[in-house]
Amino acid sequence: xxxxxxxKKLKERIEELEFVKDFQQDVIADxxxxxxxxxxxxxxxxxxxxxxxxxxxxxxxxxGSISVLGLVNKPSTKDVNHKKxxxxx
Numbered sequence: 001x002x003x004x005x006x007x008k009k010l011k012e013r014i015e016e017l018e019f020v021k022d023f024q025q026d027v028i029a030d031x032x033x034x035x036x037x038x039x040x041x042x043x044x045x046x047x048x049x050x051x052x053x054x055x056x057x058x059x060x061x062x063x064g065s066i067s068v069l070g071l072v073n074k075p076s077t078k079d080v081n082h083k084k085x086x087x088x089x
Contacts, residue, residue, distance in 0.1 A: 029055040 028040055029052050040049045 025052050025055055028052050029059060032056060033059060 025048070032038055032040065032052070033056055040052045044052070
């Protein structure tokens, strides 16, 4: 195998690994936004946690006030509890 072929294969492998890393970070960022729990800060290396935080920040900026799931004006548990208390009177 020539050195150029080896370099080409290594570049392809790097691209594959970068895609997998980005995909995994996207999934983690989405789950953290949905659940509201920042597990990456506690369980992952700082550099990876920073990358996930940037992805979350970008998603929030991109979506505005709409949640990741696309739900608009979803009542919070506080709103539901408040409505239940006021209707019991």
